[in-house]
Amino acid sequence: MGGEGNENFEKDIVLLALLVLLVSTAAFIAVRRTETVYSLDPSLIGKRVTVQGKIVHRINANGVWIAFLDTGASKIKLVSFSGEPSNKTSFTGRVAEYKGDLELVIGE
């Protein structure tokens, strides 16, 4: 392939594209691992997600804090809740299934 451009140009631009592909794929995987969700559904079981919402209620069951979060779209139950400030609106953890309901296990 001849041409009026720089002869090394083809190699450079292809390498640059591969680099961008690598970096953006890594970023995509990292972001997706903590994707923000507004309601939990079964497809999220096992995934690490961030839930945005406010704590409406919390209880201590045998030393484990359980909180109920209202996202506007649904109510989500958090276990192993470490008692962060009640005005916090973003919680990250892994989605688990518990007695038929979905809940977010914080801190795993």
Added chain:
Amino acid sequence: MNELDILLGVFIGVVTGIIPGLHVNLLIPFLGNTILLLGIAVSHTFFDFIPSLFLGVPDEGSAVASLPGHRLVMKGDGIKAFRATAISGFLSSLLFVLFLPLAYSILRSRLVVLVLVVLVFSLVLFSSRSIGVSIGLALASAGLFYLFDGYLSSTAMFVAFFSGLFGIPTLINAFVSDSRIPEQVDGIPRVRISFAFLASFLGLIAGLLPGITSSMTGLVADLKTEMEDMARVFLLGGINTVYLLSSFLAIWIIGRPRSGVAIALEGHGITLIPALFVAVSSSFLLAWFIGPWIARIYARLVNRTTNLVVMTIVSGIVISQGGYAFLLFLASSSLGIIAYYLRIRRTVCMSFIILPVILNYFL
């Protein structure tokens, strides 16, 4: 949602991109809000230049490029032109991130938005050499737009209008004159970093301003009449891709998405940003390695029969949008043929999109 969905979308986008007259928005009802759609949309902006260059049948984004691009194809430089659009699409996508803060500060003012819209409108209309006929064509297009408003979705309207205005006149002319595409020579086009910057800025503005399409900002290329066709195509390749990226980022800059695909994918949030760059870089690599091969096949296939087949496909796509879409297609084809044979730039007809935006600001 996973990385493979994006890559699968990029492969599907190659197919949708090379089908003349097919708009990505037509796929939304079938694919919903899957990330597959993002891959298709990005890849489509790279590959839709092939029908635009070789057949003169563009879609919304590549419309302005179809005219200088077709001239390059007739000189045997079609593959170089395609490589130019791919390089520009990739580099401009990397550079446009630099303009995001500037765009954010500019577009916060409604007055600035209005001034920019009027400027682009004036550029579209008054850069034509026969102002009287151009205004007539622009008004006729605006009339068609209002006549069919409410009867057609915006996607159906764009598909019918652009296919008729830009695709049919070129296809009819190629059919009548039985023009053959000469042997295409491969090569690396001259890379113009300054044009990649300009494409980034113009694509960003087009993606964020109401009523402005990527083709309209591409008319900036017409301001400099001595600009080479290859340079124009390079500029337009970048604008086309950045326009799509901006339409996604518009949700964070102006508070709402600005394209059908961006609206469909709005729920994916911040994940879209790295996903866009996965799609851009993989689309560029595909365009670089398999694009010239597809372009060569295209070049060999173009003759009277394929022109007729393409006219049938384009008409079929329009008819699938309903009877009103076909009526609009017939009307816009007539306008396009008039403009083509009177040698009036058909892009003046696109000013019909800006008129309602300006009226909304004043009334």
